[in-house]
Amino acid sequence: MEKNYGLAGNILRVNLTNGTIEKEPSNPSVFKKFIGGRGLGAWMLYHEVPAKTDPLGPDNKLIFMAGPTEGTITPGANKITVTFKSPLTNTYATSLCGGHLGPELKFAGYDGVVIEGKASEPCYLWIDDDKVRIMPAKHLWGKNTHETEDAIRKELGDINVKVAVIGKGGENLVKYACIQTDYHREFGRQGSGAVMGSKLLKAIAIRGTKSIPIAEPEKLAQLTLETYQILANHPKANARKKMGTNELVDGINSLGFMANKNFTEGTSLSAANITGAAMVRDVVFGDVSCYGCNIVCGKNTQVLSSKYGKVRIEGPEFETLTLLGTNTGVYDWEHILRATQIFDEYGVDTMSGGSAVALAMECYEKGIITDEDTDGIKLHFGNGEALCQVAELIGQRKGIGAILADGSLAAATKWGVPELAMQVKGSDFAAYDxxxxxxxxxxxxxxxxxxxxxxxxxxxxxxxxxxxxxxxxxxxxxxxxxxxxxxxxxxxxxxxxxxxxxxxxxxxxxxxxxxxxxxxxxxxxxxxxxxxxxxxxxxxxxxxxxxxxxxxxxxxxxxxxxxxxxxxxxxxxxxxxxxxxxxxxxxxxxxxxxxxxxxxxx
Ligand code: SF4
Structure with missing residues (x-):
């Protein structure tokens, strides 16, 4: 039989309403038309999720899809996509996540997983090569993202199992909640975590032991070696290896188009405190890589804080640093790392979270909202402690956090100033003005x-x-x-x-x-x-x-x-x-x- 080179061979379809688990053979001619990943996910969503579907209802789907090179030795081929209708924007949405989840799914024998319906009580999906089960997760509901990853690995007795989880942000249907893997890698932006929470699906755990058939293994090895050599000598790749994506801070800030104070400014002298070089000098203590990459842009960081104790995270990468930091006027590691940690533990997108807080700060400074709306939190630009307090409230959906959890456009509309939300179709801007x-x-x-x-x-x-x-x-x-x-x-x-x-x-x-x-x-x-x-x-x-x-x-x-x-x-x-x-x-x-x-x- 002719092999479908590059493909694992099956797409898994799991219906949480009736508990059915089916395997459908991957169709190479459809893959060829869309390559895989984002393209195939878009095609399936278009055909399978009808118009006007409630994004947080059982008819929405989460379509996890890997690509044909994923899990092979192709450098950097580790991004898996999840495609869904967004509860934040009501549009098509797709989100990519690196780390190790996508390759593991291929090793388990699947090119994709489609999650349908809604469970009657909290559960998680356990994919162990050909054995696929829906497991109870009442005992995990209410745990944060990192606790959930640890608990599932302990329960399954394997520290190498790859796990994608939601935190309390997803459970609380924060409209930009994300799905997290490898503790710090996210399917970020348009609310995949809220869709997963709406289905009462706490996690997906994967263990795979199979191999992926390759059409021309020697040619692939040669191309891979050449690429690693190019990357090893490439100045941009080397800057990223050293400083992560924060190598961008200096350039974008000095060119005057970096998000500052809800985009009221495009540059700041204070950004000198949080450049890539400053990060390496002040807070980095180790490197982290995704599967199959010699750039190794992930940075482990820590700060010793008198307020928060030892704050230890991976990142923040450039978009988080900007949207949580410069865009709220906060230019110090202590509060940027702590706010990142809070959003990561709740499983909430740092970019939309930071944008929502930046909007609230502008509204507070202009007197559009007052202490009455913020429960006394002094939401001035630059107040890092307030940033961290509101980050907690968003994850919990409490106080002003309940308003900001619906997104910056919804909050600004409620306050009568939709024009102050820096968004398109309800989704917030990245760092570049x-x-x-x-x-x-x-x-x-x-x-x-x-x-x-x-x-x-x-x-x-x-x-x-x-x-x-x-x-x-x-x-x-x-x-x-x-x-x-x-x-x-x-x-x-x-x-x-x-x-x-x-x-x-x-x-x-x-x-x-x-x-x-x-x-x-x-x-x-x-x-x-x-x-x-x-x-x-x-x-x-x-x-x-x-x-x-x-x-x-x-x-x-x-x-x-x-x-x-x-x-x-x-x-x-x-x-x-x-x-x-x-x-x-x-x-x-x-x-x-x-x-x-x-x-x-x-
Ligand atoms: S470590 Fe960085 S550069 Fe390498 S694959 Fe992951 S995100 Fe990309």
């Missing part, structure tokens, strides 16, 4: 899951080409980057591998692993297909051009200081050009003709 890199404005506006930088991180090219303040040509750049990133995500590749692997090299890896012979043009069509499926999910939910926009702050309020001073985003022209290039109408709806060419029926 789009006024300092105009392509990022279009990226955020058109992302299928709300403001998300990794859908098309164009800022690096914009800086290199010295045209970051221009809107000219950005529609084409964003479109191409979106397609490229869809391939990276669907292969299960860490985005940092872009330092060594252009599209051509990525396709060589796909070919060595699977035997598929894709050229660059064919690959970009797959990327386009994925973007269109994601778009169609949202169109069916009622999203269109009116939702592809940015907060007024980015469109109308010029940055006051720094290297991006005076800049605003002129979005409409870029949007017109982007729709034109995508073959969509000017309402942002894909045309039947374009969908037909991409082989998508609707």
């Amino acid at each position: 789009p006024r300092g890199a105009k392509g990022m404005g279009l990226t955020y506006a058109t992302s299928p899951k709300g403001a998300h930088h990794m859908i098309a991180p164009t800022f690096g090219v914009e800086i290199a080409q010295n045209n970051r303040f221009s809107e000219e040509g950005k529609a084409a750049l964003v479109r191409e980057t979106q397609f490229f990133m869809a391939i990276v995500d669907s292969m299960a590749l860490c985005s940092s591998m872009r330092f060594a692997l252009d599209l051509g090299k990525q396709l060589q890896f796909i070919s060595a692993v699977t035997g598929w012979d894709l050229n660059e043009q064919e690959a970009m069509v797959i990327g386009e297909r994925i973007l269109n499926v994601e778009r169609m999910f949202n169109v069916r939910e009622g999203f269109s051009r009116k939702d592809d926009t940015l907060p007024k702050r980015f469109l109308e309020e010029p940055l006051k200081e720094g290297s991006s001073q005076g800049q605003v985003v002129n979005l409409e022209k870029m949007l017109n050009e982007y729709y034109e290039l995508m073959g969509w109408n000017q309402e942002g709806i894909p045309t039947a003709e374009r969908l037909g060419k991409l082989g998508i029926c609707y």
Whole structure:
């Protein structure tokens, strides 16, 4: 029988309502059409979750999907995706997580796991190669993320079992709760943890002992060696190895487009306290890597605090540092590490959590909310203790935390100032102020899951080409980057591998692993297909051009200081050009003709 190279062979379907567990053979021709991971997850969500499904109801699904290179020796091939309808945005959502979970799932014999329905009481899923069971978890409900991982490994008698868990944030349906693995790796952003909590699923534990068939093992070994050598000598990869993603702080801050104080400022002198170099000097005590990577960007950190005792975490990486730190005006390790630890233990996304607190701080400073709303917490920008107090309240859904747990847009709307929520489609911005890199404005506006930088991180090219303040040509750049990133995500590749692997090299890896012979043009069509499926999910939910926009702050309020001073985003022209290039109408709806060419029926 012909082998499906690169694939584990089955997709697991678990229905928590009736307790059924089924294995479906992985279909290589569908994989070829979408590569795997993000692409296949989007296709399955579009077909299996009908329009207007309640994101926190039993009909929503969690579709965990690995990629074909995942679990092989391909460098950085460790990102597994979970795809679902977001309770934060009501849009399509997908979230990627590194670490070791995805490779372990492949070793257990599965390319994906689809979670359906809702359990009658708390449970966890135990995947032990071919033996798959739904286990009771009443005794785990109420535990934080780290306690849950430890308890499950102890219960199963194996410290090497890989576990994905939710904390109390997911149980309490915080709309941006995340799923966590390896203690500090998250499926972050649009609320996968809340969806898992709504299903009363506390965890998924995996042990796998099988191997993955490879089409050309020698070619794969050669490509892998070459890539490791390129990465070992690459200045950017080396900066990341030394400082993690916080190597970005200096550059983005000095170019004046780093989130500061709910995006009221684009730069701060105080950021000098928390640069990558300062982190290495002050708090780093070890390195952490995902499966199969020689960049090793994860940093173990600790601070000895008179208030909080020994605070020991992994990270924070750049987005957390910025959204929890500079965006709340907090520029010290003690409070940034402690706030990260609180959100990690509750299983709550640090970026949306930080954005929600930053919004509340701006509202407090402007007198829109008062001590009465905050239970006396002095929510000024820069108050690190207040940041930590509110982080706890969000995880618990108590006091002002109950309002912020529904997301910054919901909170700002309740307070009568929706324009102060820095979000698109309900999802909060990443660190990069789009006024300092105009392509990022279009990226955020058109992302299928709300403001998300990794859908098309164009800022690096914009800086290199010295045209970051221009809107000219950005529609084409964003479109191409979106397609490229869809391939990276669907292969299960860490985005940092872009330092060594252009599209051509990525396709060589796909070919060595699977035997598929894709050229660059064919690959970009797959990327386009994925973007269109994601778009169609949202169109069916009622999203269109009116939702592809940015907060007024980015469109109308010029940055006051720094290297991006005076800049605003002129979005409409870029949007017109982007729709034109995508073959969509000017309402942002894909045309039947374009969908037909991409082989998508609707
Ligand atoms: S670069 Fe960092 S995030 Fe990416 S695979 Fe390596 S350790 Fe993981």
